[in-house]
Amino acid sequence: MNIAKFVHLSLGKWRSQRSAHHLAFAHYEQVTSNIEIVPLEEDDPEVIEICKSYDIDPSKIVSPFRMSWEGESDWDEEEVSEGTTVLVPVPDTKHPNKGRLLRDRGYAETVSAIGDYEITKDGTFVLITRYDRASAEERIWFATGNLRFRVSTIKTSDGAGVTTASFSSEIRSIGKAKQENS
Amino acid sequence: MNIAKFVHLSLGKWRSQRSAHHLAFAHYEQVTSNIEIVPLEEDDPEVIEICKSYDIDPSKIVSPFRMSWEGESDWDEEEVSEGTTVLVPVPDTKHPNKGRLLRDRGYAETVSAIGDYEITKDGTFVLITRYDRASAEERIWFATGNLRFRVSTIKTSDGAGVTTASFSSEIRSIGKAKQENS
Numbered sequence: 001m002n003i004a005k006f007v008h009l010s011l012g013k014w015r016s017q018r019s020a021h022h023l024a025f026a027h028y029e030q031v032t033s034n035i036e037i038v039p040l041e042e043d044d045p046e047v048i049e050i051c052k053s054y055d056i057d058p059s060k061i062v063s064p065f066r067m068s069w070e071g072e073s074d075w076d077e078e079e080v081s082e083g084t085t086v087l088v089p090v091p092d093t094k095h096p097n098k099g100r101l102l103r104d105r106g107y108a109e110t111v112s113a114i115g116d117y118e119i120t121k122d123g124t125f126v127l128i129t130r131y132d133r134a135s136a137e138e139r140i141w142f143a144t145g146n147l148r149f150r151v152s153t154i155k156t157s158d159g160a161g162v163t164t165a166s167f168s169s170e171i172r173s174i175g176k177a178k179q180e181n182s
Numbered sequence: 183m184n185i186a187k188f189v190h191l192s193l194g195k196w197r198s199q200r201s202a203h204h205l206a207f208a209h210y211e212q213v214t215s216n217i218e219i220v221p222l223e224e225d226d227p228e229v230i231e232i233c234k235s236y237d238i239d240p241s242k243i244v245s246p247f248r249m250s251w252e253g254e255s256d257w258d259e260e261e262v263s264e265g266t267t268v269l270v271p272v273p274d275t276k277h278p279n280k281g282r283l284l285r286d287r288g289y290a291e292t293v294s295a296i297g298d299y300e301i302t303k304d305g306t307f308v309l310i311t312r313y314d315r316a317s318a319e320e321r322i323w324f325a326t327g328n329l330r331f332r333v334s335t336i337k338t339s340d341g342a343g344v345t346t347a348s349f350s351s352e353i354r355s356i357g358k359a360k361q362e363n364s
Contacts, residue, residue, distance in 0.1 A: 017208055019201030021351040023329075026199055028212045122302055143335055143344050147205075151333065151349065153325055162325050167333065167349030169203040 020166035033071025202348035215253025328354040
């Protein structure tokens with residue numbers, strides 16, 4: 001599994017069930033959302049802009065995509081959270097299953113972020129993004145062609161404490177499983 | 183990481199937050215429970231009995247342990263589920279990071295079960311247990327020495343459909359992190 005294939009399998013519309021565990025308080029939060037992942041051209045102006053902002057040669061990128069979501073939390077049913085972000089993988093030239101992931105805006109943050117990814121032998125995409133005072137880890141894998149799982153954790157920057165962990169089940173809501181996943 | 187070390191890191195008392203996603207109905211269930219994992223001697227009568235029932239040479243086993251739990255679901259707060267099971271790892275002689283896991287009773291089932299495990303390069307314990315009409319997969323890994331994550335899925339036996347997925351955050355409630363995990 002390489003990043004181009006992983007992105008290809010991820011394209012489409014997904015219905016997500018997410019449970020967050022706020023560990024210090026043993027609190028649960030549930031978010032139901034819709035996610036859409038669409039491919040972008042490598043010369044899309046937004047993609048080029050992101051490459052420039054990180055000083056990355058656009059010829060080194062593969063499979064840029066846009067991810068959009070709108071969700072509803074059981075904490076505040078009045079508030080619908082929604083957003084969109086452009087993500088640009090930059091594979092490592094020496095280790096094709098590793099690389100960097102550029103994005104114009106984090107899932108929760110409003111700042112730019114760059115993460116390091118690796119796709120493990122069993123097909124799990126692992127992304128680590130370091131911020132000033134914390135780091136975020138995401139693990140994403142396919143159970144079937146139509147079902148993705150995602151575990152996200154936020155750690156304090158010294159690595160000692162995990163403050164929040166969340167689990168998402170993402171079911172393809174439109175389109176068939178990609179044949180490549182059989 | 184081998185199974186003896188994985189079991190050693192798992193010993194102790196844990197407070198578990200579990201969220202289950204019933205995928206067909208987009209339903210959420212939350213279970214808070216206490217788990218205790220204690221080591222058993224390799225010649226413990228219960229361990230020997232399990233080896234006999236599966237026709238396994240007791241000299242081939244390592245690190246047998248007992249896991250007990252009591253939990254409360256938000257589906258039925260009156261009902262406290264509790265149980266205990268003995269688990270007996272039987273490493274593969276050729277592949278030390280793989281093997282079988284014998285148990286006297288499944289987590290949810292009241293029948294004996296034998297599963298196939300593998301510990302991946304990044305330290306994730308993956309257990310697959312096949313039943314007549316379904317199979318269960320568990321993925322367990324440590325975020326820190328005091329925090330384990332567990333993702334459990336139930337698939338129909340043809341592998342096509344996942345009916346339930348659950349995510350547990352297990353925080354050590356007594357004792358310190360094992361130094362081996364540093």
